[in-house]
Amino acid sequence: MALVGKQALLVYAHQSPGSFNAAAKDVAVDVLTAQGCTVTVSDLYAMKFKAAATAEDIISEGGVKRAENFSYAEETKVAWEEGKLSADITAEQHKLSAADLIIFQFPMYWFSLPAILKGWIDRVLVLGYAYSKEKRYSQGIFKEKKAMLSFTTGSQESMFSAHGINGDMNVTLWPIQNGILHYCGFQVLAPQIFWAPAHVPQEDRAAMLQAWRGRLEGLPGEAPLSFTPMDCFDGENGFQLKPEVQEKHAGEKFGLTVGTHMGLAVPPDNQMRAAI
Numbered sequence: 001m002a003l004v005g006k007q008a009l010l011v012y013a014h015q016s017p018g019s020f021n022a023a024a025k026d027v028a029v030d031v032l033t034a035q036g037c038t039v040t041v042s043d044l045y046a047m048k049f050k051a052a053a054t055a056e057d058i059i060s061e062g063g064v065k066r067a068e069n070f071s072y073a074e075e076t077k078v079a080w081e082e083g084k085l086s087a088d089i090t091a092e093q094h095k096l097s098a099a100d101l102i103i104f105q106f107p108m109y110w111f112s113l114p115a116i117l118k119g120w121i122d123r124v125l126v127l128g129y130a131y132s133k134e135k136r137y138s139q140g141i142f143k144e145k146k147a148m149l150s151f152t153t154g155s156q157e158s159m160f161s162a163h164g165i166n167g168d169m170n171v172t173l174w175p176i177q178n179g180i181l182h183y184c185g186f187q188v189l190a191p192q193i194f195w196a197p198a199h200v201p202q203e204d205r206a207a208m209l210q211a212w213r214g215r216l217e218g219l220p221g222e223a224p225l226s227f228t229p230m231d232c233f234d235g236e237n238g239f240q241l242k243p244e245v246q247e248k249h250a251g252e253k254f255g256l257t258v259g260t261h262m263g264l265a266v267p268p269d270n271q272m273r274a275a276i
């Protein structure tokens with residue numbers, strides 16, 4: 001994917017323009033723009049983006065359809081079809097629809113995303129627009145788009161290793177990269193992790209940003225992470241791996257994915273690096 005003429009959306013979640021996250025976001029804007037890409041930034045805190053998924057997200061004179069038993073997924077699906085989602089959601093959906101590449105830039109909060117960014121995901125990626133029963137995972141709606149998590153941690157890298165106190169980052173990333181991004185069909189690029197920028201010397205931080213610059217320059221040549229394709233699972237049997245797929249992999253040392261490992265060890269680093 002050459003970047004000339006492409007569009008990138010940076011969904012950025014940090015409160016402070018003096019933060020390391022802000023610096024990482026600025027590097028991405030610089031490099032992608034220099035490569036001929038049109039870059040849009042959704043600065044969620046500056047926008048005061050609403051995090052909670054509520055009935056107010058649906059514009060309807062008569063109120064939501066089933067106020068007593070409100071279903072966010074079902075009612076936002078209908079509202080999306082009828083053009084009745086709130087203006088802030090619709091604006092983000094337009095930006096996302098136009099983008100070829102989406103980078104989420106954020107500090108890790110509680111092994112996951114800051115609430116404001118999770119709110120963007122809950123409210124923008126609604127049923128019908130971002131996924132459906134038929135269109136998900138490798139057959140997902142956004143399968144032509146690439147997405148990447150770019151985030152900072154407070155923890156050192158060793159703490160998130162297989163023998164570290166936090167557990168393996170490969171496993172930590174599975175719910176976000178598989179359960180959100182790949183679920184909606186995105187081709188997921190390996191995460192960009194800035195380990196503990198607040199706890200290293202200034203020159204190390206400068207080197208991290210320089211490495212980020214280099215990675216972004218080479219982004220068009222990067223292969224996405226691999227996930228087990230939808231057709232390996234049997235929709236008639238609770239979306240379990242088909243017996244023939246299980247049989248084929250039974251002799252392998254590692255399971256197929258972090259989520260589906262068939263009693264075998266979790267494949268090392270498959271949420272961290274593309275297969276060579």
Ligand SMILES: Cc1cc2nc3c(=O)[nH]c(=O)nc-3n(C[C@H](O)[C@H](O)[C@H](O)COP(=O)(O)OP(=O)(O)OC[C@H]3O[C@@H](n4cnc5c(N)ncnc54)[C@H](O)[C@@H]3O)c2cc1C
Nearest residue numbers: 019020021023107108109110111152153154155197198205
């Ligand atoms: C609610 C909450 C939950 C958290 N949960 C977790 C968790 O589960 N796991 C975990 O590991 N951590 C966790 N943390 C820690 C958090 O992830 C880190 O504090 C955060 O990632 C640090 O990133 P920052 O951008 O805020 O750093 P900052 O503190 O803004 O920046 C770090 C340093 O970089 C400097 N800097 C800024 N710009 C530049 C530049 N251009 N060049 C060089 N240096 C620069 C800053 O001046 C500062 O000295 C949590 C924090 C909170 C508040």
